Amino acid sequence: MQKYFELTSALEYIEDHMLDNCSQADIAHAACVSLSALQKMFRFTFGYSINEYIMKRKMTTAAEELSETKIPVADLAFKYGYTSTEAFSRAFSKVNCVLPSEYRKGKRAQAVFTPLQIDDTGIRRKSPLLIEAVHRAKDCYIVCFDVAGMVKINEISKEAGNLALMEAVRRIHTHAVENMQIFRIGGDEFALITPYPNISDAEAFAAGVLAHNGEPFFYKGQPVPLYLRSWYGKNVLTEAAPNPAKELQQKVKYQGVTEIQNEK
Incomplete structure (x- = not known):
């Protein structure tokens, strides 16, 4: 329980002082724990450094x-x-996979990096915008995408990885119609909430995006071929979901719908 108290105190302090440029030492002091202990505890529990978490929450x-x-x-x-x-x-x-100017124009992938919560039941992350979007389209199909070979792209450089994600979002938007919402539900995974009640329409949309597989993006003048994968299905999220993005990812992926693959 002591660990939960320290981490909860750290998370609450970050949320309350996000715009104050507080230091990690300030956060550790508020959590009544040494800085080194908090850094290790934070990364072990959440998989992020403190600075990475703050940056993602800010963005x-x-x-x-x-x-x-x-x-x-x-x-x-x-x-x-x-x-x-x-x-x-x-x-x-890095967080939203588009530049601010494009995001404001509607060419966006809504991040679901909402505040973390931790208690005896585990780690929770509420995503009200995602739940609301799915509920509005509960009888329609959700189409998900991820980047094939993302590990190898990140081995080129993290900058190349960020460009790959931006290109993935650009391709999805190329085929999206008005009122479709795109959410970033994982490191390189995206969910598109469609207005399509028929699987044939969802399949056609996914196939349109995947038709670009093999087309390159450019990193420092060099072409890097990009391949996406897709899966899709119907899903209804519950308000009680501890992590709506993860639940959506799993429920849609494992409904038994055939996964479209077209990679090198």
């Missing part, structure tokens, strides 16, 4: 502001602690 809330307000990107960058719009845009695209 998720910044994305919400971009879509709901008209605040200039430069002002938003300053608000979230960045000294330039370029640095802010790089961080933003």
Whole structure:
């Protein structure tokens, strides 16, 4: 229970002081634990460093502001602690897979990096926007995609990995129609909430995106072929889901729907 108290205190402090540029030492002090102990505990429990978690939470809330307000990107960058719009845009695209300007235009993949919660039942992450979107389309198909060979792309560089994710989102948007919502539900996994009640339409949409398989994106002038995989199915999320994104990913993937694959 002591560990839960320390981690919960750290998570609450981060959420309350996200825009204060608080240091890791400040967070450890608030959690009544040494900095080294908190760093080890945080990464072991959640799989993220403290700084990575803070960055992803900042960019998720910044994305919400971009879509709901008209605040200039430069002002938003300053608000979230960045000294330039370029640095802010790089961080933003790592989490949301598009630049801020494209996100505001609607070419987005909504991140579901909502605050973590931990208790005796385990780790929970609420995703109200994802649940709401699925409930609105509960009789329709959800089409999911991921990047094949992402580990090898990241071995080239993390920057190449980020470009691969941005290209994946661009391809999905190329075939998306109005009112479709895209959510980033994992490291390289995306869910598209469609208006299609028939599996044939979902299959056709997935096939359209996968028709681009093998087309390259460019990293430092060099072509890197990109391949996506897809699966799809109907699903209804529950309000009580401890991690809606993970539940969606598993329920859709393991419904028995044939997975489309077209990779090298």
